[in-house]
Every structure is written in C-alpha cells, then in structure tokens.
C-alpha cells in the first residue's frame with residue numbers, strides 16, 4: 001500500500017457523502033454537517049450558522065466551546081490523558097465529591113453515596129443494573145420500568161427500555177424486565193408482590209418518547225412502595241439531570257431520595273463520560289473485580305466533568321434553566337398550531353396540531369434553528385442553559401416561520 005497516497009486521499013472525503021459511504025446506516029441520512037461551535041451556535045463549512053436548540057441531545061449545556069472546559073481539557077491533554085483504573089487520578093475523586101454533594105443535597109434525607117464512572121448513559125445504566133442485581137441477590141433479579149422509557153442501547157439498558165420498536169430486532173433481550181403503564185401503581189405493587197423484583201427504574205421525564213413527565217403522585221407512590229419492600233428505586237437522570245430541568249436533578253421536584261442515580265450527557269460538555277451514584281448501603285455491593293471499564297473516569301474525561309460542574313455551579317445553571325424555561329414555555333404555548341408544551345426548565349416537548357413535526361424541524365433547520373422531531377407531532381427543545389434572551393427571541397421567530405411553512 002502507498003501510505004503517502006492513502007493519507008492524501010483523506011482530504012477529499014466530504015462529511016455528508018463520507019458518512020453515507022463509510023459509516024453504518026444506523027443513524028440514517030445526516031441532516032447537515034458542522035465544523036465549529038461557539039456558544040449557542042453551530043457553523044457549517046461555508047461559514048453559515050444555526051442556533052443549536054438541541055445541544056447534541058442535552059449534552060452541551062454550557063454551549064459550544066465553553067472557555068473553562070476547553071482550557072481544562074487542553075491542559076489535561078498536555079499533562080496526562082490516561083493511566084487505567086489501577087491508579088488514582090487527581091480529578092475523579094473531586095468530580096465524585098461534587099456529584100455526591102449535589103445529589104444528596106437534592107434529597108429530603110441528605111443521604112450520602114459513592115460514584116462509578118463510565119463513558120456513556122447506557123454504560124452508566126448497565127452499571128446501575130449490575131449493582132442492583134448484586135445488591136439484591138439472584139432471587140430478586142427482576143426490574144420494573146415504565147412504558148415509553150428509554151434507558152440506552154446496550155443489552156441491559158435496551159432490556160430496560162420499554163419501546164418495543166427499539167428491541168424487536170434484537171430479541172431475546174435480557175430476562176427479568178417487566179414494564180408497566182405510567183401511573184399504574186397497582187401494577188407495580190402486584191409485580192413486587194409476586195416476588196423477584198429487585199429494582200424499579202424510571203426517568204421522571206421521559207425524554208426520548210416525547211418529553212413526558214411522570215405524574216408526581218406516581219413518582220412518590222413508587223418511592224413509598226419500593227421503600228416498604230426494600231426494592232431499589234433507580235432514577236435515570238441521563239437527559240434530565242445536571243440543571244437542565246430547573247433543579248440539579250429532576251427527581252428533586254418530587255421530594256424523593258433515590259437509591260441509585262444514573263447520569264451522563266451534560267456531565268462532560270461533549271467529552272464522553274457517564275456516572276452511576278448509589279447511596280451508602282447500596283454502593284458497597286460492588287467490590288473489587290465486580291465491574292469495570294478501561295476508560296471510565298480517566299484523567300481527561302474527569303477534567304472535562306470537573307470544569308463542567310464547576311462552571312455550572314458558578315453560573316447557577318439550574319436557576320437559569322428554571323427562569324428561562326418559564327419564559328420559553330409561555331412563548332411557545334402562544335404560537336399557532338401549538339397545543340401542549342411539556343417538560344420542565346429547558347427540556348421541552350412542543351405538541352404540534354395540524355402540522356408534522358419532521359416538516360417543522362426541516363423548515364426550522366433551513367431557517368437557522370436546530371430542533372428535534374420526536375414522532376409525527378412533537379418537537380423537542382433542549383437549548384444550552386447559557387442561552388441568551390436574544391437567542392430565545394431568534395429561535396421563537398424561526399420556529400414560528402417554520403410552523404407557518406409546514407402548515
């Protein structure tokens with residue numbers, strides 16, 4: 001092989017055409033391609049820009065290129081990127097400490113816990129599933145999750161995911177996962193009463209199935225029923241967590257204390273990192289050798305997470321999300337062809353009436369705004385928590401035009 005020619009040929013690969021030619025087709029046709037990000041904007045190769053009201057699916061909560069995060073990653077990359085988990089690093093314990101402070105202060109019990117680091121939401125969920133199985137023992141191997149839930153694509157997380165379309169092609173999935181309808185507390189009691197259930201897994205707002213909040217009474221009833229039976233309650237805060245929904249964690253709107261909290265997405269501002277927190281009394285179930293990952297919690301990933309959390313604390317990201325969310329909901333709800341606006345803070349699902357969500361999202365992108373269609377009637381908005389009022393004005397203007405064009 002002519003190595004010189006091989007390396008020269010890379011330059012001619014176009015992002016859009018190259019994606020179709022060289023990558024597997026699982027994401028479908030890419031909708032656009034971007035080469036740079038700055039704050040709430042993404043830039044194409046030709047210099048044109050679009051407002052990013054999806055944030056890489058609730059990941060870039062500080063916007064693109066947040067200076068403190070960029071600096072932390074750059075400095076850490078120069079210093080030390082990876083060692084393996086045989087060795088401690090200076091950032092990991094600091095991130096775990098901050099997460100523990102933020103989680104325990106979000107609960108009525110203020111209980112403390114410990115953290116396991118991984119590389120994604122699905123991996124953080126896998127760790128939660130394995131931890132629950134180990135803690136509860138083999139005769140309590142079953143889980144209950146809620147219809148419509150999305151918990152990730154790896155086999156354990158996929159088995160917890162209660163969306164048949166995502167699983168059918170991969171059956172049989174992991175045994176022991178039962179699904180109930182949101183609000184069906186009797187169904188949960190019945191399953192727990194029948195025996196063998198070790199944990200219940202919920203998203204307090206179901207993000208991927210259209211930004212659908214669980215009813216607060218149901219969430220509190222779940223906590224009561226699980227506590228009474230020493231069944232673990234696992235909160236998947238991968239999408240809702242870290243300030244996005246107007247509190248550090250969305251579960252705290254319901255005044256409950258989870259046993260396990262699963263996080264990822266915004267934690268690294270785009271650098272891959274997942275985290276699984278478990279309260280004292282559950283976390284100890286993992287002992288040396290029980291679980292692991294090569295990269296999880298490495299110096300670079302945790303440098304990114306440390307800078308992200310520090311910046312979020314300094315700007316009081318949950319308060320920004322709360323205040324801006326109240327304003328944005330009002331403005332969205334007043335638009336033509338808009339019915340219900342669901343969600344909390346800056347994770348919102350806009351229910352469209354008489355127009356198709358994919359068409360609205362397409363016209364919005366053409367007009368300079370990224371929103372995400374979910375199904376035929378919902379668009380999801382998850383702008384950065386650093387978004388400005390002017391940018392919200394611009395987004396609402398573009399969305400209004402897009403809805404007009406689609407109707």
Ligand SMILES: Cc1ncc(COP(=O)(O)O)c(C=O)c1O
Pocket residue numbers: 057120121122123125150151152153203207208236237238239240264265
């Ligand atoms: C609630 C929830 N859990 C888990 C996941 C899986 O995370 P990841 O895609 O990082 O594996 C997602 C991703 O969208 C999610 O929204």
